[in-house]
Amino acid sequence: MAQRIRTDWVLFATVVAMVFFGLVMVYSASQFMAEVKFHDGQKFLVRQIGFAFVAFLGLMYFKRKDYRSLEAPTWAFAPLGIVLALLLVVYVADPRAHRWLHLGPFGLQPSEFAKPALVIFLAWFVTRRMHALNDRHTLMPAALALGVLAFSVVVADLGTAAVLLVTGGVVFYVAGLDRRFLAVALCVCAMALPAAIVSKPYRLLRVIEFFDPQHKLLDKVDTSGRLKKWASRSVAAPDAGYQVRQSLIAVGSGGVTGAGLMLGKQKMLFLPEAHNDFIYAVVGEELGLIGCLLVLAGYIVIFWRGVKLYCVVGDDFGRFLVLGLTVVVVSQALMNISVVLSLAPTKGFPLPMISYGGSSLVSSLASMGILMSVSEHAG
Numbered sequence: 001m002a003q004r005i006r007t008d009w010v011l012f013a014t015v016v017a018m019v020f021f022g023l024v025m026v027y028s029a030s031q032f033m034a035e036v037k038f039h040d041g042q043k044f045l046v047r048q049i050g051f052a053f054v055a056f057l058g059l060m061y062f063k064r065k066d067y068r069s070l071e072a073p074t075w076a077f078a079p080l081g082i083v084l085a086l087l088l089v090v091y092v093a094d095p096r097a098h099r100w101l102h103l104g105p106f107g108l109q110p111s112e113f114a115k116p117a118l119v120i121f122l123a124w125f126v127t128r129r130m131h132a133l134n135d136r137h138t139l140m141p142a143a144l145a146l147g148v149l150a151f152s153v154v155v156a157d158l159g160t161a162a163v164l165l166v167t168g169g170v171v172f173y174v175a176g177l178d179r180r181f182l183a184v185a186l187c188v189c190a191m192a193l194p195a196a197i198v199s200k201p202y203r204l205l206r207v208i209e210f211f212d213p214q215h216k217l218l219d220k221v222d223t224s225g226r227l228k229k230w231a232s233r234s235v236a237a238p239d240a241g242y243q244v245r246q247s248l249i250a251v252g253s254g255g256v257t258g259a260g261l262m263l264g265k266q267k268m269l270f271l272p273e274a275h276n277d278f279i280y281a282v283v284g285e286e287l288g289l290i291g292c293l294l295v296l297a298g299y300i301v302i303f304w305r306g307v308k309l310y311c312v313v314g315d316d317f318g319r320f321l322v323l324g325l326t327v328v329v330v331s332q333a334l335m336n337i338s339v340v341l342s343l344a345p346t347k348g349f350p351l352p353m354i355s356y357g358g359s360s361l362v363s364s365l366a367s368m369g370i371l372m373s374v375s376e377h378a379g
Contacts, residue, residue: 062369119324258288
């Protein structure tokens, strides 16, 4: 007898609703800018609809695919290897930002696909090595794989690298990683973080503007002025805090109910990346606190369904797939919202399923498709 498919309709409906809401907000946030720059107010909406179509195909493919077929060396290593190869290609092909692989009129951001690729690898690896998780023969290859991927990503995208490391840390900790090894990993990350920040002038400038906007502490510590001189090389040097201030103005002016859909002002070339990294600010301005809470509620539902599924799945591979995918999506969402609300230094990455961008949308929906596959096929 064929297995009865048990679709998680709560999760499915939430994901669909968030994507359609994202389409509406992308149009609202980009319409004015697209009209001014490209004389086509629907430019970004049309492209995002195309991305959504491809992303839904990916979601349905993984949703129908039995997740247990992913528990194979081919699925564990091939996606990870492809992502690493693409990151190397992008490093050469995009010498300025090291982020995009341009394919005609479209661009591919390989770091977005590093997230589901890493989760599949971690779930496979941890499942196979559960019996000796704290053995050096387990920890060394795992640390090497995670470190190489994080280093490859951090060259251009510190935020995504942080999401990858957080995901890896959570999966290993839940799997039973000894706390002393976790402490060592945290110390290594703490020592590597300053180097990653200082390596890019714009990163250093953002951190300085977040923690010491008046430069009082910096002047005491950096008496020679070297750090300030290095940070001033950033293209954002004239006013690194501008974007966050405009974001806070947008969120603050929205109040409880907002100014109304399509009626926001900050997206009119005041707030950079309004349709992308800072789309949550547009939600706050146009739909107010209510709209912001509804978006947050969507991620809470994903977290809830992920945790519930983790508790009922009978096999380790399925459990760690669910854990990793849930952490990837929810942690990125919380980081994005924190940046928009000035609770963390500015870092450019999209709000999953809401922001404009094909790579992010395809990656997020593929992740949700695998999550639904576990729900449907777990015995």
